[in-house]
Amino acid sequence: MRRTRTIRSLGHWRSLRWKVAALVAVAVCAVAAGIGVLVHQATYARALSQARDTAQRQLDLATTAYSRTGSTQGTEGRLDASEVPEDLSELVRRGHDGTAFGRNRYGPVMWAARPVGARMLCVDVDMRADLRNLKLLDATMGLAGLIAVGAVLPLGALSAERLARRLRYAAGTARRIANGDLDARIGAGDRPGDEIAEISTAMDSMAASLQQRLRSEQQFTADVAHELRTPLMGLVTSAELLPEGEAADYVRDRVRVLRTLIEELLEISRLDAGVEQADLAPCPLGPLVEDCVRRTGLEAEVQVADGAVVDTDPRRLDRIVANLVANAHRHGRPPVEVRVSGAVVTVRDRGPGFPDALLADGPQRFRTGARERGRGHGLGLTIALGQAHVIGAGLDFANAADGGAIATVRLPEHPLT
Numbered sequence: 001m002r003r004t005r006t007i008r009s010l011g012h013w014r015s016l017r018w019k020v021a022a023l024v025a026v027a028v029c030a031v032a033a034g035i036g037v038l039v040h041q042a043t044y045a046r047a048l049s050q051a052r053d054t055a056q057r058q059l060d061l062a063t064t065a066y067s068r069t070g071s072t073q074g075t076e077g078r079l080d081a082s083e084v085p086e087d088l089s090e091l092v093r094r095g096h097d098g099t100a101f102g103r104n105r106y107g108p109v110m111w112a113a114r115p116v117g118a119r120m121l122c123v124d125v126d127m128r129a130d131l132r133n134l135k136l137l138d139a140t141m142g143l144a145g146l147i148a149v150g151a152v153l154p155l156g157a158l159s160a161e162r163l164a165r166r167l168r169y170a171a172g173t174a175r176r177i178a179n180g181d182l183d184a185r186i187g188a189g190d191r192p193g194d195e196i197a198e199i200s201t202a203m204d205s206m207a208a209s210l211q212q213r214l215r216s217e218q219q220f221t222a223d224v225a226h227e228l229r230t231p232l233m234g235l236v237t238s239a240e241l242l243p244e245g246e247a248a249d250y251v252r253d254r255v256r257v258l259r260t261l262i263e264e265l266l267e268i269s270r271l272d273a274g275v276e277q278a279d280l281a282p283c284p285l286g287p288l289v290e291d292c293v294r295r296t297g298l299e300a301e302v303q304v305a306d307g308a309v310v311d312t313d314p315r316r317l318d319r320i321v322a323n324l325v326a327n328a329h330r331h332g333r334p335p336v337e338v339r340v341s342g343a344v345v346t347v348r349d350r351g352p353g354f355p356d357a358l359l360a361d362g363p364q365r366f367r368t369g370a371r372e373r374g375r376g377h378g379l380g381l382t383i384a385l386g387q388a389h390v391i392g393a394g395l396d397f398a399n400a401a402d403g404g405a406i407a408t409v410r411l412p413e414h415p416l417t
Helices: 002-011 014-071 086-094 128-177 195-241 246-274 284-298 314-331 354-362 380-390
Strands: 100-101 109-118 117-128 280-285 301-305 309-312 339-343 346-350 394-399 405-410
Touching: 002 195, 014 100, 014 117, 014 128, 086 100, 086 117, 109 339, 117 280, 128 195, 195 246, 195 339, 280 284, 284 301, 284 309, 284 314, 284 339, 309 346, 314 346, 314 405, 354 394, 380 394, 380 405
Parallel strands: 301 339
Antiparallel strands: 100 109, 109 117, 280 309, 339 346, 346 405, 394 405
């Protein structure tokens, strides 16, 4: 299960590994693109500057030849060329020299022009080779950027995976603590400057503090229950000595309730301490459940579909079934149905159902949930859940679609059945 969860986290695009890898890739691409733009602009500006200087020199040579011979033969100069850009032509008509990037019939060129009398003398410098080199440089820069991303991306993913592995381990430890393993710790050690180690240490400290408080509360509950047993026995004896009457019956009833509460508190303290050990034996589930329900003295309809032979502790299973049936009568409405199918026992009532808090967080001692579920101290379901853990059974709580609470006990089948 843990390996499956790890593989899923690695493949999920929202995992830390892929987020860091994507961030590294974006950063490398941004740096490569920025450098590429800067190099492109610098190279292009340099090519224009060199072409402009060359055109200016050629224009000077053509001007000298024209002033001596009245002709541009032997130079690159031309008179009144029609391909000269309009803005440069307008500049010459106003009596100024100038250069401009444009095109001729062969491709991109740098123009230079000046007025000579009433005419325009101009030259053009071919820039096709410069622009081809610039495109080649852009392609090379792009390829270099892809190579950089390909080289850095795995390194970023590996670094992120190491961080993600530590975070997953911390999350797994937190889940173990939430599931009842109060001794689980991350154990990151002392790593100054390591934020994950700081978080792990804080979680370990929090878990230790919660464990200590919980054990203190459990010990307090056990001590109180033990201390109450002696005066309780005195109350039981005194109640039996009272003369018969309505007041005596009321006192005896309240003493029985108090005795049941203290016995349940003692049972919970033993379950919390982890000292309970199951005495497992193969048992036919159907007859065992029928006997458990009969001993409760409560009315319930028992249906045995195909009861299996299960490995269980009959005494503890009797405790579980009795508590579930009693809870159904106390907080639900009749009819109460107990069904045995295979290694599964289902107890259902027709009341308002379990409260949402119980379905979300499980039974809580001294909490009965919704008001419509009746009054009580909430220990019955807590004991049933604890005893189910002792015998290795599963206990789930749900509400039926047509109303009523459903408690389901799943027992381990005997291997020879």
